[in-house]
Amino acid sequence: MAELTIRDALNEALREEIIRDEDVFIMGEEVAEYDGAYKVTRGLWKEFGDKRVIDTPITELGFAAVGVGAAMAGLRPVIEFMTMNFSVLASDQIINHAAKMLYMSDGQFNVPIVFRGPNGSAYQVSSQHSQAFEAFYANFPGLKVVMPSTAADAKGLLKSAIRDDNPVMFLEQERMYGLKSEVPEDDDFTIPLGVADVKREGTDCTVVARSMTVPLAMQAAEQMQSENDVSVEVIDPRTIKPLDIDTIVESVKKTNRLVIAEESHSFASVGAEISHQVMEHAFDYLDAPIKRISTAEAPMPYAKNLEELALPDVPKIVEGIKEVCYL
Amino acid sequence: MSKTTTRKKSTTKKKTSSPNGSGNAEGVTDVVDVEQAKAEYDKRRKSQIGAIKKLDKDLLREMLYQMVLGRVFEQKCAEVYRIGKIGGFCHLYIGQEAIAVGVQMALEERDYVIGSYRDHVQAMVQGISPEAVLAELYGRAGGNVGGKGGSMHMFSKEKNFFGGHGIVGGQIGVATGMAFAQKYKETGGVTVCYFGEAAVNQGIFHESLNMAELWNLPVIYICENNKYGMGTSQTRAMSISSIAKKAEGYAMEGEFVDGMDVMAVRDATERAVKRARDESRPTLLEIRAYRFMGHSMSDPGKYRTTEEIKKYQERDPIALFQDSLKDAKVFNDKDFEEILEKAKAKTQEAVEFAENSPLPDESELYTGIYA
Numbered sequence: 241m242a243e244l245t246i247r248d249a250l251n252e253a254l255r256e257e258i259i260r261d262e263d264v265f266i267m268g269e270e271v272a273e274y275d276g277a278y279k280v281t282r283g284l285w286k287e288f289g290d291k292r293v294i295d296t297p298i299t300e301l302g303f304a305a306v307g308v309g310a311a312m313a314g315l316r317p318v319i320e321f322m323t324m325n326f327s328v329l330a331s332d333q334i335i336n337h338a339a340k341m342l343y344m345s346d347g348q349f350n351v352p353i354v355f356r357g358p359n360g361s362a363y364q365v366s367s368q369h370s371q372a373f374e375a376f377y378a379n380f381p382g383l384k385v386v387m388p389s390t391a392a393d394a395k396g397l398l399k400s401a402i403r404d405d406n407p408v409m410f411l412e413q414e415r416m417y418g419l420k421s422e423v424p425e426d427d428d429f430t431i432p433l434g435v436a437d438v439k440r441e442g443t444d445c446t447v448v449a450r451s452m453t454v455p456l457a458m459q460a461a462e463q464m465q466s467e468n469d470v471s472v473e474v475i476d477p478r479t480i481k482p483l484d485i486d487t488i489v490e491s492v493k494k495t496n497r498l499v500i501a502e503e504s505h506s507f508a509s510v511g512a513e514i515s516h517q518v519m520e521h522a523f524d525y526l527d528a529p530i531k532r533i534s535t536a537e538a539p540m541p542y543a544k545n546l547e548e549l550a551l552p553d554v555p556k557i558v559e560g561i562k563e564v565c566y567l
Numbered sequence: 568m569s570k571t572t573t574r575k576k577s578t579t580k581k582k583t584s585s586p587n588g589s590g591n592a593e594g595v596t597d598v599v600d601v602e603q604a605k606a607e608y609d610k611r612r613k614s615q616i617g618a619i620k621k622l623d624k625d626l627l628r629e630m631l632y633q634m635v636l637g638r639v640f641e642q643k644c645a646e647v648y649r650i651g652k653i654g655g656f657c658h659l660y661i662g663q664e665a666i667a668v669g670v671q672m673a674l675e676e677r678d679y680v681i682g683s684y685r686d687h688v689q690a691m692v693q694g695i696s697p698e699a700v701l702a703e704l705y706g707r708a709g710g711n712v713g714g715k716g717g718s719m720h721m722f723s724k725e726k727n728f729f730g731g732h733g734i735v736g737g738q739i740g741v742a743t744g745m746a747f748a749q750k751y752k753e754t755g756g757v758t759v760c761y762f763g764e765a766a767v768n769q770g771i772f773h774e775s776l777n778m779a780e781l782w783n784l785p786v787i788y789i790c791e792n793n794k795y796g797m798g799t800s801q802t803r804a805m806s807i808s809s810i811a812k813k814a815e816g817y818a819m820e821g822e823f824v825d826g827m828d829v830m831a832v833r834d835a836t837e838r839a840v841k842r843a844r845d846e847s848r849p850t851l852l853e854i855r856a857y858r859f860m861g862h863s864m865s866d867p868g869k870y871r872t873t874e875e876i877k878k879y880q881e882r883d884p885i886a887l888f889q890d891s892l893k894d895a896k897v898f899n900d901k902d903f904e905e906i907l908e909k910a911k912a913k914t915q916e917a918v919e920f921a922e923n924s925p926l927p928d929e930s931e932l933y934t935g936i937y938a
Contacts, residue, residue, distance in 0.1 A: 265751070291751065297781070302740055302774030309744020312729055313679065315751060317744075332771075336734045337741060343935045345722035345730060346712035350938035381936050405938035 242425050247417040249391035250280045250356075253398035254318065256427050258284065258292050261316060264402060267294040267303055268320030268357075277322045278358060278417055304330030304355065308337050311353040316402060321357035324373045324411060330355075338407035339382030354401045359387070359411035360452060360503045361540060364547055370540035372504035374450075377409045378481045378513075384408045384433055385480040389454035391421040393478055396431030404433060413452045413503075436484035438491070442473035445497040445561050448488055448514055450476055453501035453533075453552050460501075460557035470565055480510050488514060489521045496527040497564040501557050506534035528564040533557050601878050604825055604855065608882075612891065615830050619895040627897055628906070630672055630829060634664040634885050636910040637688035640697055641860075643914045644687065644704060648864045652921075653704045657718045660688040662859035665884035666791055667692045669832025670759060673840055677754055679727045681742045682761035684719035685791075686731035689761060694726040697913055698920035709924030713931060735796075736762060736769030739788065743775040746786035750847060757785040757843035759836075764853075765796025767810050776817040776851065785843035787836070788851045791826065797862045798870040811853035819849055826856035827884045830891070859883075 244252070257264045270277045272285035272295040285293040296303040300321065307317035321327045327334065338351045360372040378385045384406055388394040394412070401408040423429075439454060440461050449457035454476050461472035473491050477484055492498050498518055500511035511532045518530060536550040561567075619627065641659045648657050660667070667689045671680060682689050687700050695711055703710030704718055711721050721731040729745060732738040742760030749756045766772060767790060779786050790810050794801050801808065814821025820842060824835040832854060839850035857879035861868040892898045 297774075297777060299774040299778065301771055302743070302778055305737070305740020305771060305775065306744035306747050306778060309681075309729075309741035309746075310748040310751070311744070312741065313745045313748035313752075315748045332734060332737060333740060337732070337737055341730075342938055344712065344716045344720045345724070345935075346715050347935040347938075348712070348722050348724040349729065352938075384937075 241422040243420050244391045244395075244423045245418050245420050246388070246391045246394045246412070247278065247280055249395035249423050250398055250412065251282055251284070252423075253395045253402070254281065255284060255287070257399055257402045258288055260427075263314065264316045264318065265292045265294060266318040266320060267296055267307060269296055269298055269322050271295060271320050276320070278414060280412075280417070281320070300326050300329040301333060304333040305337070307353050307355075308333050308341070308351055311338075311351045312341065312349045316352050318354045318356060318402060321355065323369055323414075324357050324359040325369050325371050327355060327357065327373065334377070334383070334407065334409070335380050339380045342406070343382060350405050351407045352405045354398070354408045354410050356398070356410035357412060358414040358417075360413050361535075361547070361551060362414040364542055364544055366542040367539035372502075372535065373409075374411055374480050375504055375509045375513075378510060382407065383481065385411065386433060386478065387411045387451040387480055388478060389416070389449075389451055389476050391419070392423045393431060393437065393476075395423050396429050397433065397478060400430045400433050403430070408433070411451065415452055416455075419455065431478070433479045434482040434484055435479070436475055436477045436487035438473065438487065439476050440472065440474040442471035442495065444471045444495055445499065445565055446473045446475060446488070446491040446495045447499045447501060447557065447561065448475050448477065449501040450478070450480065450510070452503045453557070456552060456554050457501050457557055459554045460561060463554065463558055464561050468562070468567060470561065470567070472561060483514070483517075485514070485517045485521065489518060492518055492522045493525045496525050498526070498530045499533065499557065499560040499564055500530065501533040501552050501560070503535055503552060505537050506532055507537060509534060528566065531560040531564050533560045601882065604827070605882060608825060608828055608887070611831070616891055616895045618830065619891055619897060624897060626672070627892060630668050631885075631888060631892065631898070632906050632910065633668045633692050634829065634888065635906050636697065636913060637664040637667065637691065638885060639907070639910040639914050640691065640701070640917065641687065643918065644701070645860065645864065647918070653718070654706060655717050656684065657704065657864040658685040658862065659858070659860045659864070660685055662879070662884070663791060663793060663826065663856045664688060665829035665832050665888065666789070666826050666854050666856060669829040670789060670836045673833050673836035674759065675756070676727070677756040678840075679729055679745045679749070679756060679758040681729035681738045681745065681758065682731060683735070683738060683763060683766070684731060684733045685763070686719065686721050690721035690723070690728055690731065693723065693728040695721060695723050695728060697917035701917040702921040702924045705921040705924065706926070707921060707924035708927045708931075709920060714927040715931070715935070736766035736771045738762060739766065739769075739775045740771045742786055742788070743779050743784060746779065746784040746849070747782070749785055750783075755844060757787060757840055759787045759789060761789045761791055763796060764790055764792040764794070764801050764810055765799070765804060766790075767813065768804060776814070776819060776849070779849040780817045780819045783847045784849055785847045786849045787839040787843055788849065790851065790853045791856050792853055793856045793858045795858070795862065795870065798866070800870070809853075811851060814851035819851055821851040821853065824852055824854040826854040827882045827887055829884060829888050
């Protein structure tokens with residue numbers, strides 16, 4: 241095991257896959273000579289050169305399309321968006337082209353491509369740089385959506401995403417790039433897509449969290465244990481689509497209580513979907529209404545106090561747990 | 568691609584030229600008017616007939632057959648659409664046959680083709696059978712994509728036909744990526760991308776041309792300018808009339824081509840293919856065309872006059888080619904009759920195949936979503 245930041249774990253995944261498969265290349269704004277806007281691609285251009293690590297003009301729709309066409313013609317592109325907010329410009333290629341190509345062509349043309357970059361809020365970057373897009377992309381059949389929360393998950397899932405034969409939206413979090421955790425030292429370490437991880441075992445309440453809310457949920461769980469003697473189980477689905485609902489349902493059947501913590505707006509969110517599926521599969525096991533902790537139903541404000549108010553945090557998750565436990 | 572090859576650029580470029588007779592020494596000439604196109608055609612016709620005489624007779628027969636088949640097939644589509652055999656959208660190619668045939672006859676097997684929703688004839692010229700195309704229009708299991716795509720989405724991996732695409736301009740970017748892959752893998756292949764003139768107003772056109780020239784990609788952008796984006800004429804939608812000239816904005820080669828003249832289309836494509844294959848450089852061809860039918864089968868066509876349509880129909884690409892073949896003494900009326908009958912018989916076979924093909928099995932709803 242090596243202790244790595246999420247940033248370096250992603251970098252290792254890219255590096256290893258570029259070495260492993262000559263059809264893998266990474267393309268995006270500032271990924272090469274500048275070493276990546278958030279340094280995820282640091283050193284790769286120096287090591288692998290212009291063919292494998294390619295700076296693009298600021299032309300999100302254009303380079304997403306180049307990725308889609310290249311993938312149809314047999315390559316495995318990794319397309320970096322400087323932030324997922326910019327992926328909206330490319331959404332025609334992601335949604336109308338990549339997601340539907342296999343189906344429209346009756347199984348002839350698959351699109352093995354990864355679209356990756358930071359998703360959700362950063363530090364006071366305001367409305368146009370803080371959106372969480374997982375619910376948006378998860379709505380379209382044909383796409384997979386992945387959201388890692390630890391360094392090991394980031395590495396293992398990105399490697400699986402690159403090897404996957406489908407278009408994968410790989411959603412990172414800028415606030416988390418510097419978080420460190422243990423990663424297995426194995427060039428072939430992968431984590432399958434579609435498998436949830438129980439980050440903390442517990443018996444009294446389940447918290448389903450993803451990406452940035454996972455470390456928050458872990459802190460909330462510790463606090464509930466020490467202050468209220470409540471044993472909280474924290475589940476990270478890791479892949480939003482396909483969703484490992486079974487692991488969540490099994491946990492709810494054990495704890496009978498569910499809190500969903502997510503960094504996206506609540507309306508039509510992934511949390512809403514999980515809540516519905518739990519109702520379908522474990523309605524009789526619930527001892528309290530499912531509670532969601534989400535980002536405020538407002539565009540992200542700039543002011544620090546308002547931004548904090550808008551986002552999920554440990555106290556809000558603690559309050560949610562207390563609510564479903566009637567404490 | 569190395570930085571050194573991608574970044575040497577454009578100061579040494581040749582002047583844009585148009586050796587097929589529709590251009591002049593100063594670069595591209597915008598042949599807007601049908602009368603002007605006719606005059607230019609008459610000027611080059613004599614030398615063209617000489618060129619035809621030197622060509623392989625079987626190739627010429629195949630070119631004419633594909634054009635006639637495209638015409639007869641699309642007429643049949645219109646006929647069966649009207650009696651409800653075909654659902655959804657149905658965009659016909661009637662009047663534009665010289666383009667698909669002239670372009671694709673200049674390609675090799677390793678080359679890629681991608682286009683818009685007006686894709687039936689391009690798919691057939693690429694080798695997808697009329698049976699499979701018509702069964703697809705019927706929404707049947709025997710269709711080219713099993714009834715999942717319909718009129719706008721023909722595909723064949725085997726024939727390197729990368730689709731029929733329904734988002735105006737979307738395929739221009741995809742084509743750029745296909746050419747990127749050909750260069751990356753050093754296949755020596757080139758990509759041909761069809762789109763209409765209205766797609767030129769989409770951002771993806773400009774984003775794609777910029778990258779293709781910046782990175783020296785072996786792609787040929789073929790704008791089939793049929794003058795109308797649905798019911799909106801180009802003059803009401805574009806601030807300039809010369810699409811080929813837009814290539815200059817990206818330091819790319821651009822050329823006008825008379826889309827009613829299959830030989831001119833073939834010649835221009837051969838030049839562009841050579842540039843792409845030998846120099847890995849892109850080209851924008853603006854091929855002036857005219858669709859004799861509406862935008863789709865649901866188009867009442869009230870935005871253009873009968874006189875205008877008639878004027879263009881006088882330059883019917885099939886009739887022009889037949890006249891030249893006759894004057895070159897390659898084929899006579901009897902040959903034309905035979906070719907027409909063969910196309911009609913093939914189309915009839917397609918109808919019978921489509922009529923007898925079963926509906927897709929209900930289990931197909933959920934196949935092919937993920938690989």
